[in-house]
Amino acid sequence: MSSNKVIAVLSVTEKVGEDSFSQSDQEIFLNLSGHIISALENDRLNMTLKQKRTVLQEKNRQLKKLERAKTELFNMLVHDLKTPIAEIVANHDILSYTVSEENKEYVVAAQTGCDNLFRMISDLLDIARLKDGTIKLVYEKFAAKDLVKDALSRLPGIAQQKNMQLLESYPDMDTEITMTGDRTLMMRIMQNLLINAISYSPDGESIIAGFEQLPEGRISFFVEDHGPGVPPELHDKIFEKYVQVSGQVKARKGTVGLGLTFCKIASEAHGGNIRVESDGSTGSRFIITVPNEGQPVKLSGKTKKKKKK
Numbered sequence: 001m002s003s004n005k006v007i008a009v010l011s012v013t014e015k016v017g018e019d020s021f022s023q024s025d026q027e028i029f030l031n032l033s034g035h036i037i038s039a040l041e042n043d044r045l046n047m048t049l050k051q052k053r054t055v056l057q058e059k060n061r062q063l064k065k066l067e068r069a070k071t072e073l074f075n076m077l078v079h080d081l082k083t084p085i086a087e088i089v090a091n092h093d094i095l096s097y098t099v100s101e102e103n104k105e106y107v108v109a110a111q112t113g114c115d116n117l118f119r120m121i122s123d124l125l126d127i128a129r130l131k132d133g134t135i136k137l138v139y140e141k142f143a144a145k146d147l148v149k150d151a152l153s154r155l156p157g158i159a160q161q162k163n164m165q166l167l168e169s170y171p172d173m174d175t176e177i178t179m180t181g182d183r184t185l186m187m188r189i190m191q192n193l194l195i196n197a198i199s200y201s202p203d204g205e206s207i208i209a210g211f212e213q214l215p216e217g218r219i220s221f222f223v224e225d226h227g228p229g230v231p232p233e234l235h236d237k238i239f240e241k242y243v244q245v246s247g248q249v250k251a252r253k254g255t256v257g258l259g260l261t262f263c264k265i266a267s268e269a270h271g272g273n274i275r276v277e278s279d280g281s282t283g284s285r286f287i288i289t290v291p292n293e294g295q296p297v298k299l300s301g302k303t304k305k306k307k308k309k
């Protein structure tokens with residue numbers, strides 16, 4: 001018996017040519033049946049486990065399929081949002097040339113809102129695509145200085161509205177410093193950092209953007225501001241999706257906390273990294289370090305194991 005249930009019956013015939021079974025014979029039977037019960041129970045448990053494992057494996061397979069379908073649908077929807085927004089942005093541009101001076105501020109506010117929305121959608125889409133490896137980095141060689149200058153020249157109206165001073169800082173070198181990477185992605189990293197620096201700093205403050213050449217073929221781009229800074233305990237956390245420092249509600253109008261996640265993933269796709277230096281009260285310096293001559297890095301997806309020779 002096991003757990004008060006009969007699980008097997010052991011039938012013993014009479015001893016051939018002998019008397020009835022002795023006490024010690026019966027003890028041997030009991031002992032033997034104990035072993036048989038454990039063997040049967042083990043077998044039954046093994047069978048149940050095998051069945052449960054098969055059910056779980058099937059459920060896992062279905063969940064992965066659903067997850068893939070959900071990601072594809074999500075990416076498609078987010079991507080399709082870009083077209084109507086691009087149309088709104090283009091029409092606002094036309095409006096901004098013809099609108100009267102007194103109504104100009106409304107068009108500028110609408111333009112800023114659309115720029116923000118477009119950037120957020122691009123960040124969301126690229127975070128997903130860089131993670132699942134569906135975006136291919138387009139590598140080209142470009143001057144590091146041009147990248148910073150371009151990013152500064154394409155800032156949305158917010159920098160002017162806040163009357164910020166945008167300063168540049170470059171190494172004192174005769175030869176032009178270049179980097180090989182995805183220029184569009186690098187540009188979007190810089191723009192995200194610049195927009196953060198402007199948004200989270202008080203009006204009229206200055207911001208410094210530039211780069212430094214490091215030893216061993218690495219280059220670091222940076223954006224420095226004199227805003228409220230980032231508390232040291234959040235230096236890693238702010239690069240996670242949807243993490244925002246509390247107490248900056250006003251500066252964060254219409255933001256969701258995706259920009260720095262995009263910057264981190266895009267830097268890592270270049271074989272680099274991003275970090276912040278700040279004491280949490282007197283400004284911050286965001287630094288991206290990447291190789292000058294990089295190769296695109298695969299962030300996720302299964303890597304094939306090398307066959308042993």
Ligand SMILES: Nc1ncnc2c1ncn2[C@@H]1O[C@H](COP(=O)(O)OP(=O)(O)OP(=O)(O)O)[C@@H](O)[C@H]1O
Pocket residue numbers: 120123192196197200201225227228229230238243244245246248252254255256257258259260261284
């Ligand atoms: N230069 C900065 N100074 C102070 N705090 C900053 C700075 N940059 C980012 N932060 C803090 O880090 C948080 C995350 O930044 P992130 O760029 O990821 O998101 P966001 O600016 O809130 O939204 P999004 O960029 O998606 O529009 C911000 O909400 C802000 O609290």
Ligand SMILES: [Mg+2]
Pocket residue numbers: 192195196255258259260
């Ligand atoms: Mg941001």
